[in-house]
Amino acid sequence: MKQFLGCLILAFALQIGAQDFHETLDGIRDAEAKSAMNQILSSQNTNTGNYDVKYHRLEFDIDPSVASISGDVTTYFEAKEDMSEITFDLADNMIVFQVLQRGTALSFTQNTDDELVITLPVIQNLGVLDSLTVSYSGNPVSSGFDSFEQTTHNGDPIIWTLSEPYGAKGWWPCKQDLIDKIDDIDVYITTPEFNPFNESYVAVSNGLEQSQKIIGSEKTTHFKHGHPIPAYLIAIAVTNYEVYSHEVPNNGNPFDIVNYVYPENLASAQTSTEVTVDIMDFFTNKFEEYPYADEKYGHAQFGWGGGMEHTTVSFMGSFSRGLIAHELAHQWFGNKITCGSWKDIWLNEGFATYLSGLVIEDLDGEESFKSWRQQTVSSITSQTGGSVYLTDQDTTSISRIFSSRLSYNKGAMVLHQLRKKLGDDSFYQGMQDYLATPDLAYSYAKTDDFINVMETSTGEDLGEFFQDWVYNAGYPSYEVNWSQNGNLLQLTLAQTQSDESVSFFEAGVPIRILGSLGESIDVVLDHTINNEEFLEIVDFTVDEVLFDPDYHLISKNNTVTLGTDDYDFNTEITLYPNPTTSLIHIEKPEQTTINSIKIYNSLGQLLLEQNWSPQVDLTALSSGLLFVQFQTDDQIINKRIIKN
Incomplete structure (x- = not known):
């Protein structure tokens, strides 16, 4: 404990960054846990496994003052086998009124399993690419988990979505799994031009805004995203946002951080979000260029206390630095490379949590980072069990999947221990190699994939490390x-x-x-x-x-x-000659049993180890002061010797 008030004040100040993050982490964890509840209540649809999604054109009509949506979703898909029908995930309260393929109406059915089953006019053979357009409308029901939310802020209407990872079917026909990413998307959002208070509506979605077109009293905003994306990371929001940007220099290839915030929070948000540029620069230097630098990064304010890392635009309940860092970190670890199963959720959450800690190290210094580590270790060791990697049974529990103690904090400290084990240069090179691995980049990864990359990159055998700290439990x-x-x-x-x-x-x-x-x-x-x-x-x-x-x-x-008790230089063990050039001879009392002999240099490094022998050959060792350690049945005995 510090003895002086001044030291106490300094210590408190140094912990502010860490405390801010750990308080923010509770909100992050709660938001992500709630948003995932739909997945726990509905298993992955095996009927969507016969095709790969290549492209979506999403055309939505919404009015933020009305809890409904209508739209046309055009899907390009490639057959993985000969197929006579195609199934999309879509909540059964959403009404499909037409499916067209090249102008021809196709027959379809909707069922209580939240499936839209479309009969194809002819067999679509393996490897063949085709497309169709689904027209639908309805009042999305979020089942209490906010996959589609129509509400207000400060009296102003707003609609926003949060689909992680299986809420997308609540508001558009899709294939929602952790297997098939969509290659690219176009999103068209048509809204009234103004809200009831004659303020302009502003629409937000993934990727780069292409255009705004006003026809009569309506406005259509077009966004294009050109990178692979899972269905759960596609999002939209519309309200009377104020919009401002920060530019990231990006080594001569600048891009914008575009912020969409409520007018009532504009002044405070402008101050809070400036740090995003510094965090972006830090992550870029440590890992690689922001994965979507050809488009944008951004924040869109929405009605939850935490955040959600929608690709290129994180939805934010607040603008604390810890939340900004966590959601931005996900753009690399969670969005570019996405965990391939719930068992591997730490590849998303542990990584983003550790990167948030690294921001504390970079911006606040080592003392604050030390405080962050202390609080993180305290959380992990507050219970005796629990592994970072989940069992099958674990994946049925939302609180276990999104355990702040294990998936977030222990996952983060495992990365820190790996960094200390490998050294900074090897650790960061391994992380860069992980992000650059062709089979994983813009795709999915499991824990074994990460281990394989780190072992290949560093030349280290990390099997025991990961068995102890990730696959097994405790401390x-x-x-x-x-x-x-x-x-x-x-x-x-x-x-x-x-x-x-x-x-x-x-x-x-x-x-x-x-x-x-x-x-x-x-x-x-x-x-x-x-x-x-x-x-x-x-x-x-x-x-x-x-x-x-x-x-x-x-x-x-x-x-x-x-x-x-067990440290004695004065026992009746004799070494000769001393100094020596090669062999040393050992004399000991007859009643003393020596089990092993170890030779250390003056740096305390172990040079030689052997079982008991009355002589030891030092020929291969360098000259200098050596320490000879004898392990008996009940004590350790040490002697000095000079090697010429």
């Missing part, structure tokens, strides 16, 4: 015992686990060594077996040993103790 607790003799510090590291699914967590364990005169050394112990012994060379008197003082490791209930 470690550590006991550190230390003692000093001269300039040699011995550390013994023991570990217990909070969940039986992991027998031992392999990890780099951060330790800080403090001297009596203010000296400080940070070391990372490569902990590979339980009760492992480490030697460190220090040129000062050690006063205290701290365990992971900067919160780089998921752990809890750690203890550090000073011990002397």
